[in-house]
Amino acid sequence: MTTSHRLSRRTLLRATAAAGGAALLSSCARGSGDAVDLAYWNFFGGSDGKLMVELVNRFRTEAPNVRVTDTTLMWGPPYYTKLAMACAGGRAPDLATMHGSRLSTFGRDLLDEWDLDELAARGVSLDEFPQPVLDRVLVDGRLMALPLDTHPLVLYYNTDICEKAGLLAPDGTLAPIHGAEQMLDAGRRAAEVTGAIGIALGSLHEAHIWMPFWSAYRQLGGQMRLPDGGPAEVDRDAMVGAMTFLRDLCDGTICSPSLDGQSSPAAFASQQAGFLFVGPWEVTSARTAGIPFSMTQFPALFGDTPYVRADSHSFVLPTQAQVDPAARSAAYDMAVSMLRNSLAWAAGGGHIPALSAVADSPEYLAEKPVSNYREAAQVVEFDPEAYFSGSGSTLMARAGQSLQGVTGRSLTPEQGADDLIGWLDDQLTLGSPL
């Protein structure tokens, strides 16, 4: 190498500085002009993640002048922490996904409300959403989140196993199940066929065990109000009843008390269980396994109405220190585009579309088995309202501990209820951070 070509440290530094400056200038240049930059955050991994990327790409082709930067963050507490910090710091993304159940924390100060006129201009009005979901996303009459879907707890069943167990109706679908006793009995009969367990339930996963608990609690008429400062207003009898049901369920034959969030869908996929209690998103793993299965609405175990724990993936407009009107407008476009294209989201991920135009479309109704449980959207029960409640929240994690105590038989249902109520009271006395 000749000396004239050798890179001296000074040249390198100068070149780096120049390149950095050029990059800065070009990025400024990109910001101007017709194109709009839009930052979008979500928490979808796995098969839902793939479907979400599809929805984003659909919007990219619809609106070529919008440059969407989509960021996927880890689901659960890390996502909500980052979003809250970004909002509080004023540098939040233009559009974000959020569970409807988390609005009790975010809805007050961290989000901008959706402008109904802007939505109407894009052909979306409030009467197109299911009422129970709308009730949750309206805070003091203001629309704080735009629902994309509803995802309730659903009942998966293996048609082969259920046929052998004599649980199918003449038309080949699951014979209706009325009441807790019938559910337990169906589980027992399925277990006889599989030789393993009857119902796969990830009792060691806080979200998986919370879903049937909250459904049963609400079906038993249980209410929960969590006023700041405490004490918690809880129906202890309903709580004991729901926990007793879970204990009876996890007797080692009907359900195993030691399945976690991954092994429970795996047990269903490998035909070790005739039923699966979980959200609709596991439709992918069941399809991939190639087993004969179908899905239906979670039954009424107590009372006549099949109230069921659900949540809603929604779009929100995080508060920003400075709102770019072009990006805000593009955020409306993108959210509405994803709502309109949510058939792919529903067909692939099992979620019930929120927008009636999609939910009532013949294409969606033809999607089996995921449209079987669409009526569940009318009887959904969201988690109680508190800053520490909702999907991926402290309440879910802590309630999971009490519930696992009961299913693992280290606590009686009465002790489990008192454990959870005691914790709720303690948590409320600590005072709200809102």
Added chain:
Amino acid sequence: MSAGTVAAPGRVEQPTAPRRGPSLVGGRGGIWFVLPFMAVYAAFVLWPLLYGLGMSFFDTSLVRAESRFVGLDNYVRLFADAEVWRTLGITVLFTIGSTIPLVVIALVMALLVQTGVRGQWLWRFVYFAPFLLPVATVVLIWQWLFSGDYGLLNAALTGIGLPEVGWLTDPAVGLWSVVLLTVWWTIGFNFLLYLAALQAIPAQLYEAAEIDGAGGWRRLFGITLPLLNRTTGLVVVLQVLASLKLFDQAYILFRANGGPGGSATPILQYIYDTGFTDYRLGYASAISYVFFVLIILIALVQARLSRRSEA
């Protein structure tokens, strides 16, 4: 006091060598080299430390702009918070449960390698290698090993006719799985400290002992272990402080949910959850300050104990 600190009589001052260019040790040049570190240290350690202390007297929230001065309320509250004591208990249990094997096994491994036959370099590498892995990798490996359905550990247990263990699912076992993982991951560092100390023991001592007729065990307990006292003191102090800081491996291993029945929730995770999941930063700061003081107290007690044992 040892004699080493007393200046030898008749010591002659050496004439200093002629200086060439500005000195980096004396003079003013040094500060410029230290300044970048000092700036980073001040910005990311000292300032947050003070800011956190201040925050612990306010009801600071992550999701609300304004905060109110609450005096010692946060501190009073935490002493009545059962979860603080429960998670502190778990942390202490982990510290005891992990420090003992991490010291004893590291010593045994170092002794084996030091006295062992051939291929020392290989054992040094093999024992130290896990320490070089990042925590996420270590946890991923162990999540597979611990898995109930397809895990190697349970396969080995059933292979020899023993019942399966719920490594990640049994409330009685969860914390010990973290101990097992941690021992495998970090023992290499203590092992190296012991090995270095062993190599510093003069061979003549052993020769003399051998001539006096001391056998292997006699040499171990008469020479090796007493001469390793200082190293053991150091290893124990470092290990206790490291184990008290348990957070990342447990957090990742149990996907942030605190393990089966919350049995593997260290106090740092409770602080994290309080501050970042429940958005109660002021209260979380107060808990972390109490924990900070506790760690300092433990370090002081240990320093006192080891000084006494050396005296």
